[in-house]
Amino acid sequence: MKVFVSNLNETNQIRIGEKTYFLKHTNCRTILLPAECPHRGGPLQYGEQVDNGDSIICPWHENKLKVCNLAKQSLCIVRVKNELKFVIPEEVQVTTWKERPCHQLQQGEKA
Numbered sequence: 498m499k500v501f502v503s504n505l506n507e508t509n510q511i512r513i514g515e516k517t518y519f520l521k522h523t524n525c526r527t528i529l530l531p532a533e534c535p536h537r538g539g540p541l542q543y544g545e546q547v548d549n550g551d552s553i554i555c556p557w558h559e560n561k562l563k564v565c566n567l568a569k570q571s572l573c574i575v576r577v578k579n580e581l582k583f584v585i586p587e588e589v590q591v592t593t594w595k596e597r598p599c600h601q602l603q604q605g606e607k608a
């Protein structure tokens with residue numbers, strides 16, 4: 498196992514092995530949620546956040562999912578100032594990147 502460290506200024510999405518996660522900031526904490534919708538795999542990282550950020554509307558079938566339920570599948574992380582740390586197996590590949598959430602984009606603009 499190894500500790501992976503990522504800078505929050507450069508990261509809001511993380512691919513760990515075959516699974517993608519996205520960062521969600523709540524009032525009191527930062528969580529790393531699985532990007533795959535539990536219904537049929539829709540990309541939750543592009544979903545609209547509603548109910549003051551407590552729920553996400555999946556862009557595929559527009560189901561509203563509670564963040565507290567999605568958080569049960571979150572990756573255990575530690576946030577220290579601008580650093581995000583989590584433990585992964587040695588052999589697993591990690592890729593990080595940052596995109597602006599779709600709901601902040603203007604029509605025709607790329608993330």
Ligand code: FES
Binds near residue numbers: 556557558559560
């Ligand atoms: S895939 Fe998310 S609601 Fe269907």
